[in-house]
Amino acid sequence: MHAFLPVPGGYASRLDDVERTILARLVRDTAELLGTRFDDAATGPTPGGHEAGDDAVLAALDFEPASDRAPDAPSDPALARLLPPMSHDDPALSSELRALTEGSLRAGKVSRLEVVWRELAAPAVRPGAVVVRAGQEGRWLAALTDVRLVLASRLGISDEADAERVYDRAQGEGPAAEDEADEVTDALATMYAALTWWQESLLEAMSRTRRGR
Numbered sequence: 001m002h003a004f005l006p007v008p009g010g011y012a013s014r015l016d017d018v019e020r021t022i023l024a025r026l027v028r029d030t031a032e033l034l035g036t037r038f039d040d041a042a043t044g045p046t047p048g049g050h051e052a053g054d055d056a057v058l059a060a061l062d063f064e065p066a067s068d069r070a071p072d073a074p075s076d077p078a079l080a081r082l083l084p085p086m087s088h089d090d091p092a093l094s095s096e097l098r099a100l101t102e103g104s105l106r107a108g109k110v111s112r113l114e115v116v117w118r119e120l121a122a123p124a125v126r127p128g129a130v131v132v133r134a135g136q137e138g139r140w141l142a143a144l145t146d147v148r149l150v151l152a153s154r155l156g157i158s159d160e161a162d163a164e165r166v167y168d169r170a171q172g173e174g175p176a177a178e179d180e181a182d183e184v185t186d187a188l189a190t191m192y193a194a195l196t197w198w199q200e201s202l203l204e205a206m207s208r209t210r211r212g213r
Contacts, residue, residue, distance in 0.1 A: 001013070001014075001015055001016075001019050001197075001198075001200035002015070003015040003198075003204070003205070004095065004198070004201045004205040005042050005205055006205050006209050007131070008133055009131075009134050010131050010132050010133040010136070010137075010189070011131070011137070011202060011206070011209075012129045012130065012131045012132075012136045013129065013130050013134045013198065013201070013202075014130075015128065015129075015130055016061075017127070020120050020121075022028065022119045022191070023195075024117055024120035024151075025119050025152075026056050026191070026195075027113050027117040027120060027143065027146050027147055028113075028117050028121075030082075030113055030146055030147050030150050031109075031110050031113045031114065031117070033076070033079055033082070033150065034079070034082065034106045034109055034110050034147040035080060035106060035110075036106075036110045037122075038114060038117055042167055043076075043078055049153070060117065066168045077153045078149070078150040078153035078154060079148065080153075081148055081149040081152065082146055082150065083102060083105060083106070087186060088183045093194050100160075109142075109146055111139075111145075112140075112142050112143040112146075113143045113146065113147075113189055115136055115139045115140065115143065116139070116140055116143045116144070118130075119131065131174060131203060137202070137206055140202065141199065141202065141203070144195060144198070144199045144202075145151075145199070147195060148192065148195055151188060151191060151192040151195065152192065154188060155188055155189060155192060156186070157192075166189045168192065169185070169186060169189040170190045170192065170193035170194075171193075172188040192203040
């Protein structure tokens with residue numbers, strides 16, 4: 001995974017096939033968590049090359065089509081991160097607002113996730129490259145944030161201390177894995193750290209463009 005760099009018409013990053021496969025799967029499954037299933041046939045097969053271990057990691061995320069609907073708050077902690085309550089002080093008001101707005105919130109998130117998924121799942125115009133087209137930067141940033149929220153929920157990140165713990169684990173500074181569950185957690189931590197860095201590299205590339213550098 002390489003940092004985003006400004007290119008004519010947008011920003012580009014180089015990914016290998018395994019990275020594209022995993023990211024496309026994470027984006028697709030986040031949309032599925034919101035209640036929408038993307039059709040792989042729409043853009044051709046997702047790039048191959050991943051190993052069985054990657055499937056075990058992705059299965060551990062427990063992405064399922066969302067059954068939680070307004071007016072009740074989502075029961076899945078990851079979905080609750082994506083669709084937080086409108087009011088923490090007034091449950092009745094929160095329920096009413098959720099009933100009025102949740103459908104459009106879900107649709108907006110899914111629409112942004114689809115932009116990212118199509119770029120990751122479709123054959124790249126530039127071999128090995130992922131391109132964020134000019135005007136789509138906001139959609140990408142919002143979609144990547146939603147995927148990170150789901151990973152953060154699965155990793156138990158609720159504050160800065162938790163995040164630092166996960167970053168340490170991603171760098172191999174945490175306790176040694178003792179079983180398959182620990183190995184999966186290590187892999188998820190690596191995904192979260194890598195995705196955070198990748199998103200920040202897009203922000204930095206955008207900032208450099210605005211500064212004319």
